[in-house]
Amino acid sequence: MLDAARKPLVSVRDLKMHFPIYAGLFRRRVGEVKAVDGVSFDVFEGETLGLVGESGCGKSTCGRAVLRLYDITDGSITIEGREIGQTPQPDLRPMRPTMQMVFQDPQASLNPRMTVEDIIKEPLDEHTTLTDAEKREKVGELMDAVGLNRKFAKRYPHAFSGGQRQRIGIARALALNPKFIVCDEPIAALDVSIQAQVVNLLEDLQEQFGLTYLFISHDLSMVRHIATRVAVMYLGKVVELAPREGLYADPLHPYTNALLSAVPEPDPSLARKSERIILQGDVPSPSNPPKGCNFCTRCPSVMDICKEVEPDYREVKPGRFVACHLFNEINDTASQMAGTEDKKSTNKEKTL
């Protein structure tokens, strides 16, 4: 397989991010929201890993946790061979230039009182020792790269449209020549005709600067366009990870299947052909996930075992990872029920 030869830039193993819930008169800790609950994946150099799922499945939390915008509950994150899972925040600062983020809402993520130039320059002020003239030149270059007119450098964010604001956010993320960018729903707040502009820009920049993306989105058709591989999340866990073509042509996990069939097809001749799978009910609460498989409450092919035992996340075909009992052999299941821990640990060491 091709991927085996390539080096992972980012490795995430068994990442957990639980948020405590406090309640009552004494604000006692009564439980936790398991926003991300044991997620493992690799992002290879130069690729775009799509992370999809419905709202509340933990995909944004996962993206933020990978950049250590949170202090994670458990797990390991390796970026460029350096373990940052438990690194204290001050020690992370020198590493920040390599890993950046583009946020969902360009309106909220730009300071309305700063000019475009100041916004893009801020990371340079923080992390470099360039002179003012050099910084201004760099800002100009960045504005060129994302297709903003240099003349607008002194304007404020409110003077720009949504698509242009997102370009400002992208320019800021690029300022320190990062290797890895987490794009958290970068196009969700934009109009259809503007979405394509931003996606094309992201692809151009990836080629130009050799960037690696973790592209978080709920838009499955856009992810099919931009991603090399796709991970599908449901209730804090990755249920399936596969190369793009395989995932869309032949989804293995019942949730992926249902999710893909729920996407409305903008071609009426194709739209009415395929039978839709309509999932019943809603996503359970991440503070109280069901016993066994997280998807067992809505799964169309649920079995008895799904309500008892949580399925392992494993490679069922080369490059294709699924967490579902449908793809476990009988004896596998038996050994799981006995609770053999060593099998799990060997699984973890494999490249995901």
Add this chain to the structure above:
Amino acid sequence: MPDGAMPVLDVRDLKTVFQTRGGEVHAVNDVSFALRPGELLGVVGESGSGKSVTMMSLLGLLPSPPADVRDGQVMFGGKDLLKVSMDELRAVRGGEIGFVFQDPMTSLNPVYTVGFQLMEPLRKHMGMNKRQAAKRAQELLELVGIPDARRRLDDYPHQFSGGMRQRVMIAIALACDPKVLIADEPTTALDVTIQAQILELMKELRDKLGMAVIWITHDLGVIAGIADRVMVMYAGQVVEHAPVKELFGNPQHPYTRALLKTIPSIAGERAARLTIIEGQPPIMGAAPSACPFRDRCDVAFERCAHENPPRYDVGHGHDTACFFDARTGAPRDA
């Protein structure tokens, strides 16, 4: 689509202007359409294209000032809704014309139970007593697929999930057996799997109740799956209008064609690069004297800068507001 039936709702040359500190904004410019009984009309457009404002103008839902419905005619049940008194209009709203808003989180009142909010239109418009209204409310919740409806009547909106709240909104809109249901981006705030549930429900309800539906969305995929006819709006105007298969199979307006190419598909061929529409939608500061799409158009020519194209009929119930004839590949005769 049979053309013979009398339209339930007939809108002619509707014009809405907002007075703002920065001057006038012409949000709706000469919009005309007819809605036939039992059909589902999809209205697509980007944000700011005037699709919601059009529908709110029909029912006088826009605060005035700043909004000013300047011109036009909205015929419904033999009356012009733009001319009737406030009381008459109030009887139509929520009664014969139901409205489902985009955001189910904010359009329900958090301090009243769902049952109370469902019974309100029943008692106001249908003159039911409390007991009858409660019974009907329960039926409505069952109709939109909420399990354990009787008990759920006493719950507050926050006890429902997003999809369930949107079902409640639909139930309220359906309460008085409307002839027309206007749904303004009813699934935009919902997840795809929940959206699929609501779309199925709408198709089912329309067949069962035989009402006409106007479905506003920016998602062409949703339209393809649910609509009978589609109206594409751009900069406050109708730029194309056609039966759904005709629109997707044979788009005529350059904007529609570009829009269809812009969205990546989940099946079929994967394009190496997305086609983009350059530039931004225009700011509608004055009544348009030229084609609003000309700056972003790849077939624009002289005439487009001087005249605003009227809607040309191209057959099969299909019309388009463009001086360029996509069938012949040449400008239309002046």
